[in-house]
Amino acid sequence: MNITNKYITNNRPYEKRAKTTAIAVHYIGNPGTSANANRNYFQNNICDVSSNYIIGLNGEIICCIPPDEVSWCTCQANAYSPSIECCHPDSTGKLNSKTYNSLVELCAYLCKKYKLDETDLIRHYDVTGKVCPKGFVPKSKGGSDDNSNTAWKKFKADVKAKLGGTAAVSKPTAKEIYRVRKSWSNAQSQIGAYSSLDNAKKACKTGYTVYDKNGKAVYTKAADSSIKVGSKVRVKSGAKDYSGNILASFVYKSTYTVMEISGSRAVIGVNGTVTAAVHINNLIKV
Numbered sequence: 153m154n155i156t157n158k159y160i161t162n163n164r165p166y167e168k169r170a171k172t173t174a175i176a177v178h179y180i181g182n183p184g185t186s187a188n189a190n191r192n193y194f195q196n197n198i199c200d201v202s203s204n205y206i207i208g209l210n211g212e213i214i215c216c217i218p219p220d221e222v223s224w225c226t227c228q229a230n231a232y233s234p235s236i237e238c239c240h241p242d243s244t245g246k247l248n249s250k251t252y253n254s255l256v257e258l259c260a261y262l263c264k265k266y267k268l269d270e271t272d273l274i275r276h277y278d279v280t281g282k283v284c285p286k287g288f289v290p291k292s293k294g295g296s297d298d299n300s301n302t303a304w305k306k307f308k309a310d311v312k313a314k315l316g317g318t319a320a321v322s323k324p325t326a327k328e329i330y331r332v333r334k335s336w337s338n339a340q341s342q343i344g345a346y347s348s349l350d351n352a353k354k355a356c357k358t359g360y361t362v363y364d365k366n367g368k369a370v371y372t373k374a375a376d377s378s379i380k381v382g383s384k385v386r387v388k389s390g391a392k393d394y395s396g397n398i399l400a401s402f403v404y405k406s407t408y409t410v411m412e413i414s415g416s417r418a419v420i421g422v423n424g425t426v427t428a429a430v431h432i433n434n435l436i437k438v
């Protein structure tokens with residue numbers, strides 16, 4: 153595997169990730185374009201979009217942002233995952249064999265580096281529901297994989313095989329802890345920590361959320377709000393996204409539509425395209 157470092161200086165927050173618990177796979181969405189052209193796009197445009205790696209049609213791998221740094225690619229998952237964009241020959245988004253093989257190798261390499269395994273591979277789709285990478289999203293959701301997700305499962309199996317079949321590196325078996333906080337990043341708001349999810353739910357007050365040990369929200373008692381799916385909203389200036397990541401600056405200047413609400417987590421976007429997931433308390437109705 154050959155990785156060429158061609159670091160970008162634009163659309164790069166120069167921020168180290170505090171943790172790496174997943175690896176996010178994407179597709180470029182622009183058929184036939186090269187890895188280098190897409191790398192240059194990130195460098196030369198003010199777009200608040202970037203990725204750690206791009207894999208080209210010849211299997212070439214360009215590292216645009218070092219893997220330990222945050223890229224702007226996977227919404228709230230930027231906080232815990234390096235991102236990989238894949239080039240593709242046509243609008244199905246399916247990868248050719250060279251790109252695919254490099255993706256398997258790169259994912260195996262990153263799994264080893266961060267002591268992860270194939271179960272920690274995620275799609276952009278898993279985070280926001282976006283049809284990305286299209287070749288690994290089921291047909292029923294707009295992708296080109298079958299509805300059993302055969303291609304995505306095969307891909308994970310191929311990474312597992314590359315890792316040596318022994319599914320890697322044993323993960324730390326830390327006991328689950330459920331923390332009750334206003335938001336994951338606001339550790340000072342914590343009102344309790346429990347090994348039992350039931351007890352954590354009981355302790356959860358209005359406006360608070362129960363998080364698992366990885367910071368994933370598992371239960372929320374949402375604050376009362378007139379904000380509903382379909383509401384037009386703005387994001388409070390300086391507010392972070394639902395996982396505590398800094399948002400791209402343009403987000404504070406725009407009006408969005410609420411696309412989805414679950415508990416205190418609201419997904420906002422424009423014309424059906426997801427922009428971010430934010431805590432509902434960070435939205436202002438317009």
Ligand SMILES: [Zn+2]
Pocket residue numbers: 177178179225276282284285
């Ligand atoms: Zn994507």
